[in-house]
Amino acid sequence: MAGELEGRVALVTGSAGGIGRATAVMLAAMGADLVLLDLKKDAMVEVVREIEAAGRRAHGIAIDIRERAAVRAAIAQAEAELGGIGILINNAGVGAIGPGEVENIGDDDLERMFGVHVMGAFAATQAVVPGMKARQWGRIVNIASNRGQVGFTDGSHYSGAKGALIAMAKSWAKELAPSGILVNAVAPGVVRTAMTEAHGMDTIIEEASWNLMNRWAEPEEIAATVAFLVSGAGAYYTGQVLCPNGGDPIVGI
Numbered sequence: 001m002a003g004e005l006e007g008r009v010a011l012v013t014g015s016a017g018g019i020g021r022a023t024a025v026m027l028a029a030m031g032a033d034l035v036l037l038d039l040k041k042d043a044m045v046e047v048v049r050e051i052e053a054a055g056r057r058a059h060g061i062a063i064d065i066r067e068r069a070a071v072r073a074a075i076a077q078a079e080a081e082l083g084g085i086g087i088l089i090n091n092a093g094v095g096a097i098g099p100g101e102v103e104n105i106g107d108d109d110l111e112r113m114f115g116v117h118v119m120g121a122f123a124a125t126q127a128v129v130p131g132m133k134a135r136q137w138g139r140i141v142n143i144a145s146n147r148g149q150v151g152f153t154d155g156s157h158y159s160g161a162k163g164a165l166i167a168m169a170k171s172w173a174k175e176l177a178p179s180g181i182l183v184n185a186v187a188p189g190v191v192r193t194a195m196t197e198a199h200g201m202d203t204i205i206e207e208a209s210w211n212l213m214n215r216w217a218e219p220e221e222i223a224a225t226v227a228f229l230v231s232g233a234g235a236y237y238t239g240q241v242l243c244p245n246g247g248d249p250i251v252g253i
């Protein structure tokens with residue numbers, strides 16, 4: 001797949017670390033120029049440097065994705081610099097931090113969960129879709145979660161936001177297919193990143209034991225699924241949910 005995204009510009013949100021960083025680096029290795037967007041400026045600048053060192057152009061946007069008007073303006077500025085964005089990966093995300101029982105989830109945590117995952121994905125998508133339509137080509141991938149498919153005890157705000165990302169991908173797929181824009185979701189199982197490490201290695205090991213392979217995924221294994229979807233090999237996929245989850249859960253939605 002090396003070189004196959006030559007001439008494409010890809011935007012990956014939440015790309016300072018974890019799955020987003022691995023995806024941005026992989027798409028750059030396939031030839032794309034990258035727009036990175038993340039709260040964490042210093043870590044993002046390192047990814048910008050890594051991509052530039054690999055010979056691709058990269059533009060970093062240090063912003064909270066919940067600032068939707070500013071996000072749309074910053075993406076327009078990035079497009080003026082690098083060219084029209086043809087690939088969008090809605091990846092920025094946060095884990096639950098407060099109590100997870102439904103009656104105890106705080107308003108701030110609830111708003112943050114939907115603000116980052118759902119409203120953030122809307123802002124980025126709204127910013128790039130007009131250009132994709134004008135060019136009659138686009139690829140959008142929403143990073144959801146297995147928890148958005150089968151639910152999760154003590155985390156219904158996370159599961160709800162991830163389920164929304166799946167429904168948004170299916171809806172956008174229907175709406176945008178006539179414009180040559182393919183939209184899919186990727187629903188990973190447990191991946192070792194800063195998000196999961198925040199809950200401790202014991203939790204990662206326990207959650208990994210729920211799947212058929214009895215191991216967690218590395219971020220690059222999720223990035224590979226995204227790379228497939230935006231490559232020529234993924235050209236007949238839209239409105240689908242791909243599930244790199246080690247066999248847990250096996251679901252049919």
Ligand SMILES: NC(=O)c1ccc[n+]([C@@H]2O[C@H](COP(=O)([O-])OP(=O)(O)OC[C@H]3O[C@@H](n4cnc5c(N)ncnc54)[C@H](O)[C@@H]3O)[C@@H](O)[C@H]2O)c1
Nearest residue numbers: 014018019038039064065091092093145190191193194195
């Ligand atoms: N790690 C897992 O087990 C797992 C499983 C399923 C789905 N996911 C999803 O994968 C995506 C990536 O998560 P990860 O595991 O790589 O975690 P991560 O914490 O390493 O990466 C998330 C990135 O999003 C950024 N981000 C968070 N809030 C933001 C905001 N308001 N504005 C801009 N950027 C923001 C963070 O700074 C971080 O760089 C998330 O959507 C997550 O929900 C992760």
